[in-house]
Amino acid sequence: MADVLAEGYNVFDTSKSPSGTIKYLASPADVIGLIQSGKLQEHILLVRGGTTTFLAPALSMGAIGVITMSGAPESHLGILSREFQTPCVMTAHLTGSDSRYVVGNTDEAHFVEIAKELDGKRVRLDCTDHEVGRVVADD
């Protein structure tokens, strides 16, 4: 069985199971750089929040999958991912860590740990469950 590296809210059920290398996007410049690289569809995009509005161009340009470290499926990004039918796991936490996102009470180390652990990993998103979205190692 493949390792589940992280899991969070599944924004919508889908049999689409995109795979790619996780790329952590910290700023609009990262999104622009990725779009300009022509390699957008090789990556599962990892962003910090459901309110990370700078991700919109990547979604409209054909991003294949998204992971967020905070935010709810009802947020703007959740709504967009359903519209674009881009599989999306929100408020993902590492299965190997006890650290969890809590609204208004999450220290920086939580986000750093997730980005450090996942960035660059080859994964597949499993969004078939109606509640839990999974980030699975895809070696």
Added chain:
Amino acid sequence: MTATVLDKTDYDVLNVVALKKMASAPTIAEQSGLAEDDVETVLTGLVDQGLVVVAAGSALPTDAAEPALAAAAAHYYAQVRTDAGVVDLVERFETVNAQFLTTMSSWQQVDVGGRKVANDHSDSAYDDKVIGRLDKLVARLGPLLDALAGHDARFGAYPRRFAAAVRGIDEGRHELVSSPTQDSLHNVWFEFHEDLLRTLGRERTE
């Protein structure tokens, strides 16, 4: 970073780019009310200032755009921020915004036996009910939009855009509810929310 406050025309153009995340000159012209040639000139200046890059035929904001907009908004909207009428209406907006997001999700997904599944839009009575709720929520923005337009006429564009989307939906163009590629209710609402936060110097909450 720019040391000086953005010129207001630069602000208006950069604000459209930042709200839309990527925008072509014709779109910026339509939203800002400027002539397309003027938009091109402004965009060239913004590129020179490092606030915008052009990729795939559209302008995108750089990392420097948000701080520059924030500094300019603090300058241009100092009066708005102390307008007790606006502040009071904004407090109420947060509740309406949460209801709007939930309602928009219920347009996209329906609850079947406790499980959310994609709305296939085969139940017109359900869809009509959701559209009715969205109509009412948009109407509740009226006083806030009017108050803001009293400070800056560009806020007057939002009621026109909402009205155009509602008219289209009433004519059966249901993609104008939530399509991310059209001037849908969701897009207009989202842009207004972000514009409002920037105007007031507030942060978005999760």
